[in-house]
Amino acid sequence: MKNTLRNIFHSPKFVIGFVIFFGLLLFTFIYPWFVMADPLEMVGQGNFFKPGTYVSVKDTVDSKYYTLNIQAKSANLGDHIEDKDKADMRDWLVNYGGVSQEEMDAADDNTLVALWLEHYDSKAKQKGLLASKKKAFVRLDKEIQKLASDADMIIAQENEDGELEETASVDSQQYVNTRDISNKRTFVLGTDNFGRDVLTELVQATKVSLKIGLIAGTVATLIGLLLGLLSGYIGGVFDDVIIFITNLFTVIPSFVLLILITYSVGQNARGVTLIATVIGATSWTWTCRSVRSQVISLRNRDHVNLSKLSGHSMMRIVLTDILPYVASYVVMAFILQISSGILAEAQLSMLGLGPSTTTTATLGQMMNWATLYAAHLNGSWWAYFPVVFVITIIAFSLNLMNTGLDQVFNPQLRD
């Protein structure tokens, strides 16, 4: 046993897989110590806020100001406008602003901005200009007005009479230190379509998905092992019956069965444990078949016959003389079952048949909502890519562990 374990941990593939897997597992346990927020809390009011630290505007205004000698934006306007926009501005001024081509050619960036401020009028007749372009010019104009404005920004508060009273004025060289601001929140991976913190949700979802994988794997392995051992060892009619049932389950596509069962139990009953159990209960067949065939080859070995002659009970023979020989295979199958259980949950949830969205987060649910809200089309990568990554890394690490074990246990693959 000790020797086997040492062999296993000498397999680099297994070790890498093991480290990744348990690293992930550890992370899901440690993270909630530091971030205690409810992973399902809808913090952000809007879809897919990008990753970053969000500081309270009010706190920023109330915070201590530091004056820094950093050149403010309004100093050289031209640098802050994109070349494409500048070209558009020139076109507009010549076509609709009554500026001559010569004057335009002679104008440098600053003159361009001055001309723009002087001549641009959103109400001007702009024949032949696309509506989307017209609107883009209105937005560009707003930007330029903001850039060009040298005036201090005045912060005012409403007094008792409902009039505005100036409390402070801010110029462009005043800065605040983000450490002074107490109300801030960092979304390392932004928010999702409901405005939930993706990282916190992802951690919980990973935990839930791993749990689903473990339960599904355990259920599938237990059923498969038990039936495989018995049918292989007992044989005869019992074997025929079991193998008939196994064949039946193999022929029916297990995913279809899975969909039908989860659909029929209704969403209220679709808790994490139930989903996991159903996944396990539909994916035990190949474990059963392989265990059975191994047992059949084992049952006429000398040591088994010796045990039989010694009058040992069937239970004892199966547990002590047969099980240890198939154990290595079962462990490997178990690892693969975990990985396929996690993937099955993701698939189910993508179909909207996973656990309920408001009670728990799972990797599949996160993918499902991100797709429904077109995160993949709108460049909101943080809502789906980390999820895909986690699913991949779990499956990858488990498969790596499996390959590592295979190398240790399978004499044909041994170096």
Place this chain on the structure above:
Amino acid sequence: MKKRTIKMVAALASAAMLATSIGVGAFASEGDGSTPRNETLYFGGQQWGAINDWNPMSANSNNAMGIQQKDSTRTLIYETLFMYNLLDNELYPLLGTEWAWDDEATMASMTVKLNPDAHWSDGTALTAADVVATFDYNLKCQSSYGVEMSTFITSMEAVDDQTVKINSVVGDDGVAVNPLMIKQMLQKMYVMQKAYLETVEARCESPEDMKLDKMEDLVASGPYMPYYDDEQKVVFIRDENYWGQAESMWGSLPVPKYIGHVIYKDNAAAQTALEQGEMDVAQLFLTDVQKMWEEKELPITTYIDEPPYNIAGTIPTCWFNVEKPGLDRVEVRKAIAMATDYDQILASAMSNQSPSFADVPRSMMNPSDPEQASFDHDALKDLQWIGKDIEGANALLDEAGIVDTDGDGIREVDGTKLSFKAECPSGWTDWNASLEIVAAAGKEIGIEIETYFPEASVWTDDYTTGNFDILMNSVTGASITNPFYRCKQFLYGPFADLEINYSGNYGHYRNAEADEILDGLATETDPEALKAAYTRLNEIYLTDVPSFGLMYRPDMFYTVNETVWTGYPMNEDGTNIPPADCTDGYGIAALYQLELVEG
């Protein structure tokens, strides 16, 4: 031997592949409905699945692109007498030139004048006899709109070729029972050709069978005719002989020669097509639509440049089945409504594309100015709730003695656990997300709400038969009949008695006072009395909470890509053309002002 087999298989396979590719190629060149891009206006989000008939009287038509008789009726193929403009709530002439009640006081009959220039696609004149025949056949074959019309119109008569007299169903006092619905009919009933209807009747075994006729050989009066359709797309072609080019109507033909609609698998596929300029006009809910121009810098725009981007017309609503134990208690209903976070629904489910309840406080009216002016806002102030009021909702339930007695975190009423299913069709993304937010609110106040998203057909069965706890469904949006009809949808008791109820009041709410007010309202014309009645109805609605609006929503989303076409109607552009996707009601006027993008 083995090698030979492999060779044979390979040869066979390549031969088969060659044959298929030739086959496909031959089919493609035969007529796949492909049209020049610069003569085709492409739509998206209107038609899902292949077209199955061209029959406006059909009960199971899947032809949204061609046939839609609704509050703003689609007049590309068949036409109505008038067109509705949701911007000013007025009717604009189409086949009809003018309409008037013969007697304003009783509204017992109406006279409609037809445009003498109007003719059918086969060249024959469109006359009053056609209008009358349309009404008669709709009744005769018991089409769903025919059945509805028979509740407010007794008959139509052709006075002369260009004049139709419409007789209202009148009450004991000799006053029309529902004049608003007659007005709505002017822009809703597709006028069909008498001669063609007779042909169809002749080939059907019974009048009811006319509803099943595919009408692929249709005769219509609209600017477009069917050109090509299959599972992938629908194409209409302009009728070069369209009557509307007469000076008395549009004075020209619509600009695009073809109307195309590719049938997309889902919203995401359609959005990709829109972004790539393969689609011109999109009736799609697009998450973060502003990113298309702000970040991707595409020539895409919506009717309004700033949030909410569209004109909100309808109120997707959460209906309570008031006959269910627990939901028969007004405190439970109100608590759920108070606890729901509407700002979150607006911001996340609706992607900020409608006004908030802070901008337009809740009532049965949509955010349009005329509807908002129809009631007394001050009278409702104390009744309106803002949402996300967990404390208030909990207090309300505690005071009513609805508490958790067995310690499982869920409250009980008379021993029954407050546990409900909230239902809406699967795949209706923003609705699914909204109900998730309602369910989350339930969790906060000790009411278990599980979401349930079945197929749309199951949902339809459930709401028409009252088989639900909580259900999400919309009400009519901008319409000539509103706000009257919408109030009726929210409150009218007799709807609950219908065996199959498509009309409204899905939760079977009963209030004798509301019924009485609504019965009298259809014929009320005094503005003061109307205002008082609408105010009272809203008071009842907000007090009893038989249902609650989750958000405001545009009747139709309208996002256009100006890669090929431009000249789309935009907010405050002075054209008064509504953002009805260039196809519905007066929105079709847009087709006459489109231009190709130069260069």
